[in-house]
Amino acid sequence: MLRFAPILLALLYGLLLYRFSVWRTKRELDARSTELVDPTLKALTDDLARVVDVPRIKVHLYEIEAVNGLAAPDGRIFITRGFYNKYRAGEVTAVELASVIAHELGHVALGHARRRMIDFSGQNALRTALAMILSRFLPGIGPIIANSAMSLLMARLSRSDEYEADAYASALLLKAGIGTAPQKSLFEKLDGMTGAGGAAMPAWLMSHPKTAERIKAIEANEAKWGG
Numbered sequence: 001m002l003r004f005a006p007i008l009l010a011l012l013y014g015l016l017l018y019r020f021s022v023w024r025t026k027r028e029l030d031a032r033s034t035e036l037v038d039p040t041l042k043a044l045t046d047d048l049a050r051v052v053d054v055p056r057i058k059v060h061l062y063e064i065e066a067v068n069g070l071a072a073p074d075g076r077i078f079i080t081r082g083f084y085n086k087y088r089a090g091e092v093t094a095v096e097l098a099s100v101i102a103h104e105l106g107h108v109a110l111g112h113a114r115r116r117m118i119d120f121s122g123q124n125a126l127r128t129a130l131a132m133i134l135s136r137f138l139p140g141i142g143p144i145i146a147n148s149a150m151s152l153l154m155a156r157l158s159r160s161d162e163y164e165a166d167a168y169a170s171a172l173l174l175k176a177g178i179g180t181a182p183q184k185s186l187f188e189k190l191d192g193m194t195g196a197g198g199a200a201m202p203a204w205l206m207s208h209p210k211t212a213e214r215i216k217a218i219e220a221n222e223a224k225w226g227g
């Protein structure tokens, strides 16, 4: 039994670290966000709300410069200040921003948001625990194996999550009468922004699969649905 004590300790450590990062993420989001109040956007999210039969879809504005949208484990949806600024500057349209909200709603509705918490902040905890366990059996290369295994798993998980959230968003946008055009045009726009003058790639794209593949997947769904 004592042989397994270090493994149990490593697992416990991983769990504690995970709980801590959930708590820290929630606190960070609470401290740095307010409700996004924008009449044009609200008209669009009201259209989305009607389709999913909820009174309204509350969107939060997260005060960071990165261009990103996210779904918190508690189901809240956030648009970053950086993304909102692009919309205010006319670089991104209201329907394009609504397509991001629809995508994040997909992550919440499909149960990804909770799991993605592991992606974002609990990943290191799991990595550490796994590395500790593996080094017991494979000294030296244990941590390397743990690292690659985790990266592979996370990439796979988040990749399929993205396609599922895109499909959810497409269905929602079609039913709301908005259509999928803004989904596709936004991908192209963000993709274009990355090349310009060595500008930083928007975080939202960085954590997502290739733009062209996503657009192809959206079009395949439309063809399947007869849209």
Ligand SMILES: [Zn+2]
Residues within 6 Å of the ligand: 103, 107, 161, 162, 165, 208
């Ligand atoms: Zn996503």
